[in-house]
Amino acid sequence: MLCVELDVNNTLVANSQTVENCTTFLLMEKQDYNILVQPLTISPEQIGFVFAWGFSAVLTFWFFGYVVGVIKSVIRQA
Numbered sequence: 001m002l003c004v005e006l007d008v009n010n011t012l013v014a015n016s017q018t019v020e021n022c023t024t025f026l027l028m029e030k031q032d033y034n035i036l037v038q039p040l041t042i043s044p045e046q047i048g049f050v051f052a053w054g055f056s057a058v059l060t061f062w063f064f065g066y067v068v069g070v071i072k073s074v075i076r077q078a
Contacts, residue, residue, distance in 0.1 A: 002027040 003022035004012045012027070019026065
């Protein structure tokens with residue numbers, strides 16, 4: 001990584017600051033960027049899994065509510 005800053009002509013110029021003390025921009029290599037971004041990517045399979053899990057949770061709780069309603073109506077009629 002390299003610490004860079006914009007000069008008056010809006011071009012990037014490397015400065016002498018260390019990465020830890022850089023107060024402007026960090027220029028990263030492709031490998032470093034991929035290491036940082038790779039864990040943040042979401043695959044279509046993950047989206048499908050989360051959607052299916054959420055949809056099945058809603059249906060499950062709806063079904064339990066329906067069963068409780070049927071049981072309550074049976075108890076009232078008895």
